[in-house]
Amino acid sequence: MLTLGRAVIGLILVVASLAIAPAATPQAKPSVRIGYIPTDSFAAVCLLGDRHLPAAGVSVEMVRLAGGPEILSQVATGQLQVGAAGMGAAGFNAIASGLPVEFVAPQHAGYLADYFTVRKASWGKEIKRIGDLKGKAIALNIRGAAVEWMMEEALKTDGLTLKDVQVKIMPFPDMVPALESGAVEAGIVSEPFPTLAEERGIAVRPLSRPADAKATPITALFWNKEWAAKNPELAQTVMTAYLKAARDLALDNGWKQPRNIEVMVKYTGAKAEVIQKARAHVLDPNLETDPAVLESMQKLAAEMGYLKYKDLLPVGKIFNFTYRDRAVREAGRK
Amino acid sequence: MSRPVRRWRLDLVPLILPALVLVAWEIASATGLLRAVFFPRPSTIARLLLAQVADGTLLAHLGLTVARLTAAFVLAAVPGVAVGLAMGMSRRTREGLDPLFALLYPIPSVLFLPLVSFALRQEEVAVAVTAAFTSFFLVVYTTMTGVQQLDRTVLEAARHFGAHGRRFFLTVLLPATLPAIFTGLRLGLGYTLIVVVAVEMVSAQRGLGALLWLSWQILKVEEMYVALVTVAVLGTVLTGAVEWLRRRLIPWAQDIAEVGA
Amino acid sequence: MSGAALPVLLLAAWEIAARTAVVSPRYFPPPTVIAATLSRLLTAGEFWGDALTTLSRLAGAFLVAALAGVPLGLAMGLWRPLRRALEPAVAMLYPLPKIALLPLFLILLGVGEGAFVFTAAVTAFFQILTSTAGGTATIDPRLVEAGRNYGARGVTLFRKVILPAALPAVLTGLRLGLGLALITVIAVEFVAAKSGLGHLVFRYWQMLLTGEMYAAFLLIGLMGLGATRGLRAVQRRALGWQEEIGWR
Numbered sequence: 001m002l003t004l005g006r007a008v009i010g011l012i013l014v015v016a017s018l019a020i021a022p023a024a025t026p027q028a029k030p031s032v033r034i035g036y037i038p039t040d041s042f043a044a045v046c047l048l049g050d051r052h053l054p055a056a057g058v059s060v061e062m063v064r065l066a067g068g069p070e071i072l073s074q075v076a077t078g079q080l081q082v083g084a085a086g087m088g089a090a091g092f093n094a095i096a097s098g099l100p101v102e103f104v105a106p107q108h109a110g111y112l113a114d115y116f117t118v119r120k121a122s123w124g125k126e127i128k129r130i131g132d133l134k135g136k137a138i139a140l141n142i143r144g145a146a147v148e149w150m151m152e153e154a155l156k157t158d159g160l161t162l163k164d165v166q167v168k169i170m171p172f173p174d175m176v177p178a179l180e181s182g183a184v185e186a187g188i189v190s191e192p193f194p195t196l197a198e199e200r201g202i203a204v205r206p207l208s209r210p211a212d213a214k215a216t217p218i219t220a221l222f223w224n225k226e227w228a229a230k231n232p233e234l235a236q237t238v239m240t241a242y243l244k245a246a247r248d249l250a251l252d253n254g255w256k257q258p259r260n261i262e263v264m265v266k267y268t269g270a271k272a273e274v275i276q277k278a279r280a281h282v283l284d285p286n287l288e289t290d291p292a293v294l295e296s297m298q299k300l301a302a303e304m305g306y307l308k309y310k311d312l313l314p315v316g317k318i319f320n321f322t323y324r325d326r327a328v329r330e331a332g333r334k
Numbered sequence: 335m336s337r338p339v340r341r342w343r344l345d346l347v348p349l350i351l352p353a354l355v356l357v358a359w360e361i362a363s364a365t366g367l368l369r370a371v372f373f374p375r376p377s378t379i380a381r382l383l384l385a386q387v388a389d390g391t392l393l394a395h396l397g398l399t400v401a402r403l404t405a406a407f408v409l410a411a412v413p414g415v416a417v418g419l420a421m422g423m424s425r426r427t428r429e430g431l432d433p434l435f436a437l438l439y440p441i442p443s444v445l446f447l448p449l450v451s452f453a454l455r456q457e458e459v460a461v462a463v464t465a466a467f468t469s470f471f472l473v474v475y476t477t478m479t480g481v482q483q484l485d486r487t488v489l490e491a492a493r494h495f496g497a498h499g500r501r502f503f504l505t506v507l508l509p510a511t512l513p514a515i516f517t518g519l520r521l522g523l524g525y526t527l528i529v530v531v532a533v534e535m536v537s538a539q540r541g542l543g544a545l546l547w548l549s550w551q552i553l554k555v556e557e558m559y560v561a562l563v564t565v566a567v568l569g570t571v572l573t574g575a576v577e578w579l580r581r582r583l584i585p586w587a588q589d590i591a592e593v594g595a
Numbered sequence: 596m597s598g599a600a601l602p603v604l605l606l607a608a609w610e611i612a613a614r615t616a617v618v619s620p621r622y623f624p625p626p627t628v629i630a631a632t633l634s635r636l637l638t639a640g641e642f643w644g645d646a647l648t649t650l651s652r653l654a655g656a657f658l659v660a661a662l663a664g665v666p667l668g669l670a671m672g673l674w675r676p677l678r679r680a681l682e683p684a685v686a687m688l689y690p691l692p693k694i695a696l697l698p699l700f701l702i703l704l705g706v707g708e709g710a711f712v713f714t715a716a717v718t719a720f721f722q723i724l725t726s727t728a729g730g731t732a733t734i735d736p737r738l739v740e741a742g743r744n745y746g747a748r749g750v751t752l753f754r755k756v757i758l759p760a761a762l763p764a765v766l767t768g769l770r771l772g773l774g775l776a777l778i779t780v781i782a783v784e785f786v787a788a789k790s791g792l793g794h795l796v797f798r799y800w801q802m803l804l805t806g807e808m809y810a811a812f813l814l815i816g817l818m819g820l821g822a823t824r825g826l827r828a829v830q831r832r833a834l835g836w837q838e839e840i841g842w843r
Contacts, residue, residue, distance in 0.1 A: 038801070063706050066786040069553050070698050073372055079705050089552035097371045097553075144552040169548075170448070170537055173800050177452040177622060196803055200621075269798035306552045348683045355684075372702050433820060434602040440777040440819030441812050445785060445796060449622050449805075468778065472771065483763050517729060521722075521771070524689055532692045532782075546695055562691060569690020570683070 030234050031059040035071035035083035038064055038268045039172075041108045041190060041219055041281055044245045045084045046267045047260065051248075052241035058234070062267070068145075075224050076101050082223045082238060089144030089306035091222070092298055095318050096309040100225040102320040105242060106289040108281040109215035110190070112150050113207040117194045118186040119179050120204050127185060131158035137166045139175045139187030144306040146218040147188040149297045153216075162304075179203045192270065192278040199277075215282040217289045220319075228323075239323040243331055246283045251334060255280035285334040287324050291315040372555055379559045386560055396564060398541040399530060402458070406465035407526045414473030414522060415515055421474065422481025422511070435471050443467035444532050451537075461537070465529040473522040480514020481507070512584045520576045527569050542568075624806045633810035642795070642814060649780055649791040650818065652708065656715035656776045663716075664723030664772070665765055671724070672731020672761065689721045694782050701787070711788060715779035719772035726771065730764015731757070766830045770823055777819050792818075 034049045036042045049060040065071045068085030075083045076099040084107050085091065094101055118127055126132060133155070140147050152162050168184055172193050178184045180202040189197070197203035221242060228235040248254045261272050298312050356376050362368040363375040386392035421428040443464045451460040484507075492506040534543025542561050549557035606626050612618045613625040624632075636642050671678040693714050704710040734757060742756035784793025792815050799808040 038798075064787065064789045065701075065706065066698075067551065069550055070701060070787075072553065073698060073702050074706065076371070077369065077702055079702075089554075093553040094371075099371055142551055143548055167539065168537075169539065169544075173803055174448040174451075174537075176803060177448050180619075181452045181455060183451060183455070183457065193803075269801065271802055274802065301552075306554070308554055348679050348681075351680055351684050352687070369702075372699065430601055434605075436820040436823050437813075437816035439774050440781070440815055442778045442782045442785070442793075444782065445800075446812075452622050453618060471774075475771065476767065479763070479767050513733065517726075521725070525775075527690050528692045531690075532694060535692070535695060543692075543695075550698060562695065565690055565692075566687040570686040573686050573689075 029057065029059045030231075030237075031061070032082055032234070032238060033061045033063055033080045035063050035065050035074055035080045036267065037067060037071070039190070040192070040264045040268055040270060040275060042084055042267070043249055043255075043260065043264050043281070044107050044242065044283060045221065046263050047245035047248055048238070048242045050263050050266070052244045053238065056237050056241050058237060058241075072099075072101060072222070075222065078224055078227065080224075081227045082221070084219050084221045086142065086145040087217055087220045087294065088142075088146060088148075088297065089301040091220070092301060092313060092318065093306075093308050096307070096313060101222050102225045102228070103220045103222040103318055104239065104320055105221045105287040105324045106217045106284065107219040107221055108283055109217045109289075110150070110282060111209050111213055111215050112154055113205065113209040113213070114279045115147070115150060115188045115190065115194070116154060116186065116207050117175075117179065117189040117197060117203045117205050119182065120202055121182070122185050123204050123206055129158060130154055131160060133186060134160055134164050135166065136185040137168050137183065139168050139170055139178055139184040139189070141170065141172050141175075141188075141190070143167075143169060144301055144304070146216055146297065149300050150216050151188050152300060176200075176202070191281065192274045195278040196274070214290060214293075217293060220289075236323055236326060239327045240331070243287060243324070243327045246287055247285045247334060249281075250283040250285040286328050289319075294318065374556045374559060378556055379563060382556050383560045383563060392560065392564060395540055395542050395545045395561070396568065399534065399543065400568070402461055402465065402534070402541065403527055403530050405458070405462040406530055407469065407523055409462055409466035410469035410522050410526055411473055411519055414470045414518070415477050418474040418477025418518065419481060419511065422478040423507070428478065435474060439468065439471040443529060444536055447533060447537060461530070461533050465526055465533050468529055469522040469526040472525055473518045476518030476521060477511065477515050480511045480518065483514070484510050516576065516580045516584065520573060520580075523572055523576060524569060527565070527572065531565055622805055624809060628806055629809040629813055632806045633813050636807065636810055642792070642811070645791050645795050646814060646818065649784065649793065649815075652712055652715065652780045652784075652791065653777050653818075653822070655712040656780060657719060657773055659712065659716040660719035660723055660772055660776060661769060664720045664768070665727055668724045668727025668765070668768070669731050669761065671728040673757070678728065678732070685721060685724065689725070693718045693779060694786065697783060697787060706787070711780065711783045714783050715776045718779040719776035722775050723768040723772040726768025727761065727765050730768070731761040734760040762833055766826070766833065770826050770830075773822055773826060774819060777815070777822065781815055
């Protein structure tokens, strides 16, 4: 028989079960969509998404895109949360246009000596020094980015500027037949293509790395600002995982370790032997980058007419290093 | 309602749809419904377009694209019509070449540009050949089917009346096939423009395709739209020119819609 | 001279040129090597999954383009006001390389199959629309008059006179559209996808494996050939009354 007492106990039980139920249902796993380009310069981002973020309990979807502006636009519109791209005019214009993206850490950097590739047939003959490139065709894979800045700096050492050479834009693989046929005399070529060209005996990398050389930052990690503001814990988790990924590659000859090469092969389809033979990309184990170089890149972009704005942005407006600083602090410097 | 007024009204009809779309876009972009960084207001694009026309930069790019288009189109159209006629007239030729062409047609020619450049050395020649590739097949196919769809009885009658060989070809076959040839050329021209722009996107320094790609790479999106609009206008002008030529040369191909269905 | 001799001659010339290094065998591998590479990869199980992916994207794009393009093309061909209203929009949109619009489509539709299929469908759509509308508009008016004189009206006129008369142009448009859809799918896969034959071509080019790349091209060509043959079979059934003209 339903007495008042039994009804009250029943009601308490129902209310109690309602209170406990949400706590008992499992929390939805945090998830992140990361944009990448299938080249091994994106190895750090691939390790982030393939190894360290899942290890931190975050589910990841890796989304392939064609290039930097595609990834920037997808992150800006919130369809992706995290991405990486070449540091350059696209990034500067994106920030200046008020898109909700912020750069948060560098990805890979490079030394001119590893990139500057010259036709073997010409080196030592028509081309003995950088100054001999005057009026010649040079290959770059894109304008407004670090490779253009690298070329400009190299030309400046011998009194030339980009205006003195004939720039031909083409994707990296295309540079190999172009060097072979003489369509270009030299180029800023990214691994593994200089190695492939050297192996085929059609090109050389004649420059050596000076002792005090600093690697030029080429790509950088960025994310959606609004997402990070709404999910600061998750953003910090991403940064900590990214630091681990960068250290996997930067320390203990990580670039050549089979377990890392495996991930690169998975995402780029490149052959493991080729990555083994090629020169390693450069990553900083503390995710440091030189703000002076970034300012110089912005200046060059402005001079070349690539920017949509006049007053140059301070680096602090482009990069937000607070997450990086905390991650490095917590993990300890290496 | 008097005739002249009706005709005037009819002339405005084609403008209604594009005008509506433009107005909707302008509003959406201005109010933030569409993100203006990636979908700028048509008024902004128009202003930039005029500025670039005024300082000559756009016309320089346009000129290069038109030059490449002309070269590629000639490369596609001349052999295309010739081979198409041959394949339409001879079953053996058709059966021999059709499988080969059907095999080659689906490959995006842009993908073997680096190979063609390597073989041909001369960059602009490589661009023209690569851009002509797919259009060649388009022209061949439409010309061939044009010949195949001719009214057999007319041709038989002509032969019955003594037309043979070259005379048959010049006075009967060719004029009868002209409408199909024109359609093929119009398609070929349109598609050549598409491929020329695509090739410029991958490999050129100047030209509308190069302007398009480079502005996207540095996220100067308004300039990308200027290039897109220019390509669209160029394509429209070219199609209009071919249609005008068609009406001059083969006025006998009547429009069923004019007769009324 | 038999027409079949020509392709064989071309292939033989290529084979000889590549083997004797008249052309660089690295960038133009001999046809026998390409064929061998393709069969090796197929028997090793590669290509099948990606081929299926490409095929399904192609099917999706073609169906969407045909279902939208044929009815609209017929309507445009038959009804002048509609044609005048849509013609400028079509003329302006047709010349844009849809691959140039891909980044914008990706923003609007998100990265995924939808955007890929949409891009290819749009390309094929314009082709099918233009061919159908053009073919419908230029039907011999005497046929229509004759049909009317025999009492056909409305739907009967459409089914028995107009549709058969427009069919050749429609089928031409479909065949061309099918090819263009495949081209666009491959181009989109090359640039933006993680699967499909176009993506494989990208991967092989990134490794400068030209033999494998040509093998992928060959498979793409075979896929196109197969698809157009299929369409041709449909064409023959639909246009059975058309005799073929033979010259020699």
